[in-house]
Amino acid sequence: MGPLITFLGRGGPTLMGIPIQATVSQVFSNGSWSIAPPRSENSLRLAIYLASITLSDSEDEALWQVAGKEATQFSSTEVWKSVCHPFVSVYWANLIWHKHHIPKFAFTTWLVNLDRCPTRNRMISSGLHVDPRCLLCQGSEETRDHIFFSCPYSSGIIAGSLGKLIQIPARLSWNDLIASTQIILSRICKS
Structure with missing residues (x-):
């Protein structure tokens, strides 16, 4: 859905009771989402989507996905290889x-x-x-x-x-x- 501010419009997060600077952990607590009842089609879609998500209490961890492979560390070399075409060796x-x-x-x-x-x-x-x-x-x-x-x-x-x-x-x-x-x-x- 992209950024909420884009999906719901400028006033959307406020109408759903989500502060602009809120983190996921501030909106999800004790196994449920603390959001206001939906007032638009997009806020209803967001509420349905959020209800389908199962969150864990474990610590977040950064994962990088490059060319379909997940890695725990970022590698500029791997990103470069994925965006550049393989070079052709020339005799000269x-x-x-x-x-x-x-x-x-x-x-x-x-x-x-x-x-x-x-x-x-x-x-x-x-x-x-x-x-x-x-x-x-x-x-x-x-x-x-x-x-x-x-x-x-x-x-x-x-x-x-x-x-x-x-x-x-x-x-x-x-x-x-x-x-x-x-x-x-x-x-x-x-x-």
Whole structure:
């Protein structure tokens, strides 16, 4: 029935002789309810419901019910598990979220990996009216893969900074890069 003040209306508890701040033990004593005779349909429903309840004299105890299981102690972990969907493990998680990651860089890499960075093609798909051409080269549509692998301007910067460390194939996508990095790291970890 919910809170009595909502079920019976503002004056309902007073009309039933129940003080606003009353506890159950103050209204139930010596095996019976001390309430005034019902004066409305809802107060009659409440009186019938109360007559069907059997109360015990034992001490109250807090019980928590999470996902259909009762517990005597509250656990935020169990509540979190019950409201969150189970996560799906992805093969690239260890590349981004490892114990030596720098949070700002890991977060940015995670966004790029999910193709959620604010490229112009994503802005257009969100309904913004912007020029779809790459801001750096003005040659092609600005996408994640274009910025990292096809844009002559950014490719020159990447080749200059990483050229001596790794050989970047001419036709590479972000997904290819993640898969290649995963293979390289698994070989390093085995040796």
